[in-house]
Amino acid sequence: MPHDPYRALYLHLPFCVRRCSYCDFTTSAASQDDPRIDKYVEELCLAIRRKSKEGELSAIETVYLGGGTPSHLGMSRLSMLLYTLSTSMRLEPDIECSMEANPESLTPNMVRDIWALGVNRLSIGVQSFDDEVLRTLGRAHDAQTAARAIEAARERFSNVSCDLMCGIPGQSAASFEQSVHRAIELGVTHISVYPLTIEPHTPFDRMVLSGELPEPDDDVEAEQMEIARDILQSAGFERYEVASYAKPGFACRHNIAYWTSVPYLGIGTSAATMTQNSERRMRMTDGLVTDDLNAAQMAAEDLMLGMRMTRGVSDEAIAQARLLLPRLDETIDELISEGLVHHSDGRLRPTEKGWLLGNELYGALFDLA
Numbered sequence: 001m002p003h004d005p006y007r008a009l010y011l012h013l014p015f016c017v018r019r020c021s022y023c024d025f026t027t028s029a030a031s032q033d034d035p036r037i038d039k040y041v042e043e044l045c046l047a048i049r050r051k052s053k054e055g056e057l058s059a060i061e062t063v064y065l066g067g068g069t070p071s072h073l074g075m076s077r078l079s080m081l082l083y084t085l086s087t088s089m090r091l092e093p094d095i096e097c098s099m100e101a102n103p104e105s106l107t108p109n110m111v112r113d114i115w116a117l118g119v120n121r122l123s124i125g126v127q128s129f130d131d132e133v134l135r136t137l138g139r140a141h142d143a144q145t146a147a148r149a150i151e152a153a154r155e156r157f158s159n160v161s162c163d164l165m166c167g168i169p170g171q172s173a174a175s176f177e178q179s180v181h182r183a184i185e186l187g188v189t190h191i192s193v194y195p196l197t198i199e200p201h202t203p204f205d206r207m208v209l210s211g212e213l214p215e216p217d218d219d220v221e222a223e224q225m226e227i228a229r230d231i232l233q234s235a236g237f238e239r240y241e242v243a244s245y246a247k248p249g250f251a252c253r254h255n256i257a258y259w260t261s262v263p264y265l266g267i268g269t270s271a272a273t274m275t276q277n278s279e280r281r282m283r284m285t286d287g288l289v290t291d292d293l294n295a296a297q298m299a300a301e302d303l304m305l306g307m308r309m310t311r312g313v314s315d316e317a318i319a320q321a322r323l324l325l326p327r328l329d330e331t332i333d334e335l336i337s338e339g340l341v342h343h344s345d346g347r348l349r350p351t352e353k354g355w356l357l358g359n360e361l362y363g364a365l366f367d368l369a
């Protein structure tokens with residue numbers, strides 16, 4: 001279908017040194033010299049070239065190399081990939097180019113080389129600075145390696161993010177707090193904080209079912225998310241999305257693109273693409289359509305996605321959505337009276353309670369269409 005230009009590009013790199021116990025992402029454990037990785041990267045480069053020739057990369061503003069573990073590819077494959085990218089699209093400093101890395105494979109040399117090849121934001125999968133917790137998660141690094149990786153990243157990158165996880169069985173409030181403080185101390189400019197979720201068919205799922213591992217406690221997770229918010233806000237981080245905190249100017253533009261319905265192109269196994277025009281929005285993964293929305297459903301989804309972000313949605317956007325969603329005002333009134341959203345400075349914004357009861361809030365808006 002004729003579609004608006006893609007403005008965000010996601011490249012999926014589905015290989016890791018080993019699988020973590022909670023992971024349900026599309027990724028395989030592979031040794032670094034596994035020829036499957038070479039074949040995959042070659043095919044990915046060809047796909048990038050093809051999309052470039054078709055003119056699909058000309059309006060890209062953000063690029064994200066995710067996984068899996070992109071740093072597990074090693075430098076020669078990353079060079080090939082980033083070189084292909086730089087000859088296929090405009091990869092100037094104003095384009096945000098993020099790469100995920102894990103502490104065990106991010107070396108100081110890799111930091112220097114990917115920076116020289118156009119990556120300008122590093123997102124490091126730390127999860128915790130507590131060795132015991134990292135062992136429970138089945139991660140391949142320890143706390144010291146994580147700290148060294150962040151220090152190495154900061155030698156070249158001003159934009160460094162790390163992921164932290166809460167609600168992990170055996171993780172005390174003190175351990176979690178210490179991890180948040182450690183990340184701040186190491187000078188990262190962006191932190192994502194996620195509660196652990198037990199995904200079907202993972203080792204954690206089997207352990208919970210057999211009683212070997214307690215199920216994560218929602219109240220503990222909510223408390224730990226609040227602890228993180230308080231510590232990070234007093235250290236100068238802004239919470240711009242339910243799970244994302246950034247120093248001023250360091251919010252992730254690529255993730256904001258997903259939450260503001262910017263069309264995105266995904267290349268690689270299981271990478272989702274969102275294609276849209278003013279009447280239709282489609283999401284596709286591996287050639288299969290996973291979503292096919294009409295204009296009213298798009299409006300409802302835009303409101304729902306907007307509620308993930310602190311800034312919420314503008315009155316103008318609500319006025320546009322009202323033309324397609326007849327029950328909108330009634331629903332907004334209900335959400336306000338339940339304390340899930342509030343109105344301020346010409347915008348409808350989520351409240352803390354709205355985020356805590358996210359499924360209720362998002363569901364009420366999505367069900368409008």
Ligand code: SF4
Nearest residue numbers: 016019020023067068
């Ligand atoms: S490093 Fe990330 S993608 Fe790889 S197995 Fe662990 S959680 Fe999954």
